Amino acid sequence: MQTGYKVCDLMTRKPIAVSPAMAVRECARLMRDSNVSSLVVKENDLLKGHITDDVLIREVLAEGLDVDSTTAADVMLTNVPVIEPKKDIYDALMLMHDYEIRQLPVIDRENGNKLVGLLTMKDILKIQPQLFELLVDKLVLREEEQKLTGGRYPLEGTCDNCGQFFPKLYDVEGDFLCTKCSGSRKRFVSSIGFY
DSSP states (O other): OOOSOBHHHHSBSSOOEEOTTSBHHHHHHHHHHHTOSEEEEEETTEEEEEEEHHHIIIIIITTTOOTTTOBHHHHOBOSOBOBOTTSBHHHHHHHHHHHTOSEEEEEEGGGTTEEEEEEEHHHHHHHOTTHHHHHHHHHHHHHHHHHHTTTOOOSSEEOTTTOOEESOOEEETTEEEOHHHHHHOSOOOOSSOBO
């Protein structure tokens, strides 16, 4: 499905970014003061990782890490799904859905893999609210898929097929697979890709 809108039409061109050396306390304050739920970690216009509010809760607070000595580099997600600016927003929405994320860094592969923006679920739904119905339909399908696999999945882990990290994996014939691999059982290959 093509919407006619490209990622570059909707993305935030200057996402709030931090350096890998920034202390986690400062990252949290920046998120609070900027009213955002994630930060991109970059160095010399290149994406190094991504920090979400969920990462701060699970990796820093729950583990009792020192928020002043722990840096963004210590806790950032490094295996980050990305998308290119010329892709249709439908592709971005499906990637967000498949990997259960709300933000998607935008990388310009033609220009040295530079970070050129950040696309959020809110950005997409502001312009194309009818895509919400499509997303809901996919969620219903996911619930049915979960019923077929007995509803068993660990909270997080690495997919046995593609090797990527996911917050939810499904038990399919003894293998723990991500949503995408549990449907196709093929290695993730796409021009969208991962950083």
